[in-house]
Amino acid sequence: MMEFLATLIGSPSKADLNYRDVEEVKETLEQEGYTSSNPFWIESNVACDIPFTGSNIGQAKEHIKKCLTGSEIDIVVQPAKNRRKKILVADMDSTIVKGETLDELAGLIGLKKQVSEITKRAMRGEIDFKESLLERVSLLKGVPVAAMKETLQNITLTPGAIPLVRTMSFNGAYTVLLSGGFSYFTTAIAKLVGFHEGISNDLVVKNGYLTGQVTEPILDSNAKLEKLRNISQTRNISITNSMAVGDGFNDIPMIVHSGIGVSFHGKPAVDAKADALIRFGDLTSLLYVQGYKTKDFCY
Numbered sequence: 001m002m003e004f005l006a007t008l009i010g011s012p013s014k015a016d017l018n019y020r021d022v023e024e025v026k027e028t029l030e031q032e033g034y035t036s037s038n039p040f041w042i043e044s045n046v047a048c049d050i051p052f053t054g055s056n057i058g059q060a061k062e063h064i065k066k067c068l069t070g071s072e073i074d075i076v077v078q079p080a081k082n083r084r085k086k087i088l089v090a091d092m093d094s095t096i097v098k099g100e101t102l103d104e105l106a107g108l109i110g111l112k113k114q115v116s117e118i119t120k121r122a123m124r125g126e127i128d129f130k131e132s133l134l135e136r137v138s139l140l141k142g143v144p145v146a147a148m149k150e151t152l153q154n155i156t157l158t159p160g161a162i163p164l165v166r167t168m169s170f171n172g173a174y175t176v177l178l179s180g181g182f183s184y185f186t187t188a189i190a191k192l193v194g195f196h197e198g199i200s201n202d203l204v205v206k207n208g209y210l211t212g213q214v215t216e217p218i219l220d221s222n223a224k225l226e227k228l229r230n231i232s233q234t235r236n237i238s239i240t241n242s243m244a245v246g247d248g249f250n251d252i253p254m255i256v257h258s259g260i261g262v263s264f265h266g267k268p269a270v271d272a273k274a275d276a277l278i279r280f281g282d283l284t285s286l287l288y289v290q291g292y293k294t295k296d297f298c299y
Helices: 019-031 057-067 101-107 112-123 129-138 145-153 161-170 183-193 221-234 249-257 268-273 285-289
Strands: 002-009 040-043 047-054 074-079 087-090 174-182 197-201 203-206 209-214 242-246 260-264 276-278
Touching: 002 019, 002 057, 002 285, 019 047, 019 057, 047 057, 057 074, 074 285, 087 161, 087 221, 101 112, 101 129, 101 145, 101 174, 112 129, 112 249, 129 209, 145 183, 161 174, 161 183, 161 285, 174 183, 174 221, 183 197, 221 242, 221 249, 242 249, 249 260, 249 268, 260 268, 260 285, 276 285
Parallel strands: 087 174, 087 242, 174 197, 242 260, 260 276
Antiparallel strands: 002 047, 002 074, 040 047, 074 276, 203 209
16 A cells, blocks of 8 residues: 545635535545545645555556636645655746747747647647758748847736746756747746756847757657656756656656656646646646745745
């Protein structure tokens, strides 16, 4: 028998997680043969741990999911041991920031609809990421670098991004913004949010204008996983002690191979592979998953 935690997370803004939800999950686990302990409220009406013992974590997830069908509560089930991770790798677009930076840049020249459709297909896994990236960037040939500055100024951080990264960093984790996007944006966003480093692709610029090309090698899904492995090795931290979060198809390898992989408002293909799904909450949910209380958050 192993010790597990079922963490229920409601919306921080609504504070709508109640004792009835918690008791319903606890009773369901016990009816299915699991032994549960007293719930522990990480944050009143927002996040609660239900410790339990059993042998099949997958079945436990399904039982809990069924009993909360229709509710806007995120459910994360994980081993109780080593829940606080020492590596965080996070995607940027539609994860740390709202929207897709390349789509927004294309919008300045009237190509947002065309570029965003390619982006959506790539994020769903319908077309190859590298090919889609090259196609999208080729459409931006001749765009002035000044347009990237305007795009950067209009980027909005996802709620919870700063406390997630700064709280984990303060508690000894190594944090990396790992994006298939571009260094012009990731460098600025990584610094703003508080990541130790940002890793991404580079757009080729000539005489102040985009050439429509990307510097090789391209940071695709396999390269993201390789970067995670390199971070694990160079920092001498087991990859099982890592958290990876993203929303798109190109995030799947790092999500699958991390200690806990999180699909953050992700595509169905990502949801199917992730250990944890955050469908309703913001990025502070990833702190509750690790047992951090709101009073522990760093800003």
